[in-house]
Amino acid sequence: MDNCVVIAAWAGWPDAAESATRALKELVRQLRAVKFGTIDAEQFYVFTEHRPEISNGPRGTRSLTWPANEIYYYRAPEGRGRNALLIVGDEPDLRWRTYTGYLSSVAKANNADLLVTVGALLDSVPHTRQPRIMGTTTHDDLGPNYAGIKYPKPNYEGPSGVTSATIDAFNKHDIKSVSIWGHAPHYLQVSYNPSITMAILKEIQKFIQVELDYSALEKQAEEFQQNLVKALDGQQELAGYVQKLEERFDTEEEARGRPEPRELMAELEAFLRDQRLPGDEEDVEEDTDS
Numbered sequence: 001m002d003n004c005v006v007i008a009a010w011a012g013w014p015d016a017a018e019s020a021t022r023a024l025k026e027l028v029r030q031l032r033a034v035k036f037g038t039i040d041a042e043q044f045y046v047f048t049e050h051r052p053e054i055s056n057g058p059r060g061t062r063s064l065t066w067p068a069n070e071i072y073y074y075r076a077p078e079g080r081g082r083n084a085l086l087i088v089g090d091e092p093d094l095r096w097r098t099y100t101g102y103l104s105s106v107a108k109a110n111n112a113d114l115l116v117t118v119g120a121l122l123d124s125v126p127h128t129r130q131p132r133i134m135g136t137t138t139h140d141d142l143g144p145n146y147a148g149i150k151y152p153k154p155n156y157e158g159p160s161g162v163t164s165a166t167i168d169a170f171n172k173h174d175i176k177s178v179s180i181w182g183h184a185p186h187y188l189q190v191s192y193n194p195s196i197t198m199a200i201l202k203e204i205q206k207f208i209q210v211e212l213d214y215s216a217l218e219k220q221a222e223e224f225q226q227n228l229v230k231a232l233d234g235q236q237e238l239a240g241y242v243q244k245l246e247e248r249f250d251t252e253e254e255a256r257g258r259p260e261p262r263e264l265m266a267e268l269e270a271f272l273r274d275q276r277l278p279g280d281e282e283d284v285e286e287d288t289d290s
Contacts, residue, residue: 001073003145004083004112005207006170008103012091014119014161016184017193023118023200024088030212033072033086037106041066044092044099067092069099071106074208081209082145085110091162100162100169108173113143115170115177116207117163120196122186126245127228131199132183139176149206151178180204185245187238188228194220 007027009020027033041050050067057063069089076083085107092099107115125132135151142149167177180203182196198217205212232238 001075001083001085001110003076004085004107004110005114005116005145006085006087006103006107006112006175007116007118007204007207008087008089008163008166009118010089010091010162012161014091014121014163016120016122016182017188017190017196019120019182019184019193019196019200020118021088022192022194022197023204024086026197026201026217027204027212028072028086028088031074031084031086031210033074033084035070035072037071039069039071039089039099039102041068044069044094045090046093049093050090071103073110074210076208076210082207084208085112096162096165097169100166103166104169104173104175107170107175112175113145114207115167115175116204117166117177117179118181118200118204119161119163119179120182120184120200123183124245124248125183125185126242126249127185127188127195127225128242128246129249131193131196132249133199133203134181134183135178135203136181137176137178139178142176142178146207149178154179178207187241190224194224 007024009015009024011018011021015021045067052064052066054062054064067090069087069092072086072088074084074086087103123132136154137151138153163179167179170177180200182200184193184196194217198214198221201212201214201217232242
């Protein structure tokens, strides 16, 4: 398969609020991509960390679902857009070099010329603004198929995930790569953020030029925001913190890469300490002495 781009996302550490994997699954659904390969879980997972799930079926049947890594293909209509390999999986625990070697070999066999890794991270961004999407690449020129797409080089250093390992494996096959990251508000304890998923999908469209229907996601995002307004109503301290994030976001006072979660929590805790009313500390001390 020529004229092909690989797009991949993994559940786990690189998938805050499930935004990245949901985006790939939505892409698979809308493009009616065909599954043609899986990677067996046995070699790559510690099952006490990635536990298989048991479920009940009709007539009392029981089924076990193991951590999944599925590969789909989308063949674009003649002369319209680009072909794609779509990889959706769970970030493996073991043998990353073997695992990423499998993926890069499949990409090479299908004449892929670009890898797009998709992830989501926790960041100091407000939920009241449009989601921030960051793209990076180590390549100055992505080639003629991607003219006009310019991303800065990454500056993050530190512990990494399977995204970086996959990029390294593809680089050994001379396949260029970019990374797309959605930024999720770190103070929201939510399992899914449709607003970020939608923003990620719009960024992915730059690489495959396909038409997508956003109506369902737009409805989900609207309901999500309405529920947040209700959930946060009356939480004055959190409202003040969000206002601080809005001011920073609007003035672009601070450009972030991939922040440390501990740093984010320390910042939130410091803000809440500053917002204590006079006498609060004395009350705490009296309670401690009693």
